[in-house]
Amino acid sequence: MSEAEKTQGSTGRLLAGRYRLGEILGQGGMGTVWRASDQTLGRTVAVKELRFPSSVEEDEKRRLITRTLREAKAIARIRSNGAVTVYDVVDEDDRPWIVMELIEGRSLADVVRDDGPLTPKRAAEVGLAVLDVLRAAHQAGILHRDVKPSNVLISDDGRVVLTDFGIAQVEGDPSVTSTGMLVGAPSYISPERARGHKPGPPADLWSLGGLLYAAVEGVPPYDKSTAIATLTAVMTEPVEPPKNAGPLEEVIYGLLTKDPDRRLDDAGARALLEHVVNGPEVTKAPADATRTMSLPPAPSKEDEAAAEAKETAAAERRRGALKSVRNAAAAAAAKKSGDESKAESEPASASASASGAKSGAKSGAAGSGAAGSASDAATPEAAPGPRSALPPRASITDVVPKRTLIIIAVVVVLAIVATVLAVVLNGGGDGGDKAKGSSGGDKSASAGVSGGSKGDQGKDTDKTGQSAGESPKAGSSGGKQSGQPDASKGSDDNSGKGGESGDNGGKGKGGGGKGGLPDGYKTVKSSDFPFSMAMPEGWSVHPGSYSGSRKYYGGSSIPRIQIDFTNAPKSDAEADWRKGEENARRTMSGYKGLGIKSVDWRGYPTVADWEFERDQDGKRVRVLNRGFKADGSHGFAILITCEASKWDDKECATLRQTAFDTFKITD
Numbered sequence: 001m002s003e004a005e006k007t008q009g010s011t012g013r014l015l016a017g018r019y020r021l022g023e024i025l026g027q028g029g030m031g032t033v034w035r036a037s038d039q040t041l042g043r044t045v046a047v048k049e050l051r052f053p054s055s056v057e058e059d060e061k062r063r064l065i066t067r068t069l070r071e072a073k074a075i076a077r078i079r080s081n082g083a084v085t086v087y088d089v090v091d092e093d094d095r096p097w098i099v100m101e102l103i104e105g106r107s108l109a110d111v112v113r114d115d116g117p118l119t120p121k122r123a124a125e126v127g128l129a130v131l132d133v134l135r136a137a138h139q140a141g142i143l144h145r146d147v148k149p150s151n152v153l154i155s156d157d158g159r160v161v162l163t164d165f166g167i168a169q170v171e172g173d174p175s176v177t178s179t180g181m182l183v184g185a186p187s188y189i190s191p192e193r194a195r196g197h198k199p200g201p202p203a204d205l206w207s208l209g210g211l212l213y214a215a216v217e218g219v220p221p222y223d224k225s226t227a228i229a230t231l232t233a234v235m236t237e238p239v240e241p242p243k244n245a246g247p248l249e250e251v252i253y254g255l256l257t258k259d260p261d262r263r264l265d266d267a268g269a270r271a272l273l274e275h276v277v278n279g280p281e282v283t284k285a286p287a288d289a290t291r292t293m294s295l296p297p298a299p300s301k302e303d304e305a306a307a308e309a310k311e312t313a314a315a316e317r318r319r320g321a322l323k324s325v326r327n328a329a330a331a332a333a334a335k336k337s338g339d340e341s342k343a344e345s346e347p348a349s350a351s352a353s354a355s356g357a358k359s360g361a362k363s364g365a366a367g368s369g370a371a372g373s374a375s376d377a378a379t380p381e382a383a384p385g386p387r388s389a390l391p392p393r394a395s396i397t398d399v400v401p402k403r404t405l406i407i408i409a410v411v412v413v414l415a416i417v418a419t420v421l422a423v424v425l426n427g428g429g430d431g432g433d434k435a436k437g438s439s440g441g442d443k444s445a446s447a448g449v450s451g452g453s454k455g456d457q458g459k460d461t462d463k464t465g466q467s468a469g470e471s472p473k474a475g476s477s478g479g480k481q482s483g484q485p486d487a488s489k490g491s492d493d494n495s496g497k498g499g500e501s502g503d504n505g506g507k508g509k510g511g512g513g514k515g516g517l518p519d520g521y522k523t524v525k526s527s528d529f530p531f532s533m534a535m536p537e538g539w540s541v542h543p544g545s546y547s548g549s550r551k552y553y554g555g556s557s558i559p560r561i562q563i564d565f566t567n568a569p570k571s572d573a574e575a576d577w578r579k580g581e582e583n584a585r586r587t588m589s590g591y592k593g594l595g596i597k598s599v600d601w602r603g604y605p606t607v608a609d610w611e612f613e614r615d616q617d618g619k620r621v622r623v624l625n626r627g628f629k630a631d632g633s634h635g636f637a638i639l640i641t642c643e644a645s646k647w648d649d650k651e652c653a654t655l656r657q658t659a660f661d662t663f664k665i666t667d
Helices: 003-007 058-077 108-115 120-139 201-217 227-236 246-255 266-278 301-333 338-345 347-351 372-377 402-427 573-587 650-662
Strands: 019-027 031-038 043-050 086-092 095-101 105-107 152-155 160-162 521-525 531-536 540-543 549-553 560-566 592-598 606-616 619-631 634-643
Touching: 019 043, 043 058, 058 086, 058 095, 105 108, 108 152, 108 201, 120 152, 120 160, 120 201, 120 246, 120 266, 201 246, 201 266, 246 266, 266 540, 531 560, 531 650, 573 592, 573 606, 573 619, 634 650
Parallel strands: none
Antiparallel strands: 019 031, 031 043, 043 095, 086 095, 105 152, 152 160, 521 531, 540 549, 549 560, 560 634, 592 606, 606 619, 619 634
């Protein structure tokens, strides 16, 4: 028992003739915190007493005294409402006593234990308050090194305070930690600290990510049976996906990135947390109602065989009718463009193409468009499997007379021919370049594909090059982009290398606006990074997940465009994205890869598209990420995100096409 405890009576010990000790607020292995009354100013304070074990050696005692004084100095240097105020330091009984502001409340650990996990919105509010303290500490050259729920106090009036700077590292002060000694809670220690590397501010941000995880999940992100096992998991294992994070998921994953150079920084974390705080409260959707129904009796083998034969015959008739229509359309379109005939002849495979991206890639290298196998799998012919045992469906000729079908086929052919002629006539006066855009009226080609025409922005042939070739639809796997002005160099194979294509002037479908841009678009020049791009009017820029990233969107965060920049791009975009996908499969909620492949675009040395779907902000989204190295000092990733169900709608298709058509490096 300490001297203070021995001498404390009904009125308590009077410390330094001024502070009367009262009840004990908390105890630890090296100290006791007392409630006390400042007899001079008449206010209630907290007094932290340094306690020594009975067997402590003199060297260790001096080290503990130095650490206590360092804590007092560290707190006194921090200017933040989220830090405790130090009033005084008293030297009594040959040891320091720290007199501090008293916070009436509970620790975050107690709140989670007693009341359950926080909502994502409240956790974001706590995270912002802690982030404010860390920013002030880091600016003062102080690393906290022990950010965890038990060191965060929440006062009765809702104020959030980060406490216990006892193991803080102060810039310029000699270390008081024994060589090779790792201090702090293992569940919240960053991988670089666990490996013995010298930590910086990113180490505290990792701990903040762990704190946010624990706040919404009720358990730490890493919590094994022993400290060694926990630290090993921190260094080598992916974090268990949070179940209750909701809109906090992105910031948690960003802060719990093992590489400190790629970890979410202060500005990025602040932007994401403010987005959660200012956004609507996310509630879980109720489970779908289900009901039990008895299955119909299984048909006999004879009935099943008859049904299969009739279904096969009907399918053959449907394929024959569609083939006739496609062949007629292809013959009409072939007079102007051989490539367009291919795009019209395979609407099913074109519409099945996919494109997507991973948010927040730092290297500027990205992945590819969907491969041809994905397109093939979407067609009825390429979907083998057991046929249904349900009663046979009526064939199309059982419902609609054959004469009516013939009339419908003729009308469709005439409509296609009329559309092709209209496009040819509209573009025929411009040397034939503008006539090379996709002309079909089918939804599979509705992404605003444009050919090799040169708009005003297509004159920059140094770093932007020429965006040529064509694809059946923006973000699909058709049409090789050769980077040459002649669109005829595009691939005739829908399974070829793909991605977005079109002229640099942004004259894809949906055009008619100023400067050849689609209606409602304007050119935006970044003030942070060397690029410009046309985007919808009314969109604003927001900080990305780290300092080399910016996001652009309007009233809603989806759809959006994200641009990542690096001045040290890697040499293989596809390899970089495949490495990134390994982590995405473990950490991204609802991740579904749609393809990674290198593509030819503007003659850049390495370009790749990464396509995938994921769950984000309570929605199912689809993302296309095109990463490329323009030269040794210019690497970019263009990430376009839309709701998955609206990927082929005009708004998202025009957004993708215009982004790739108008992107320009500005230095």
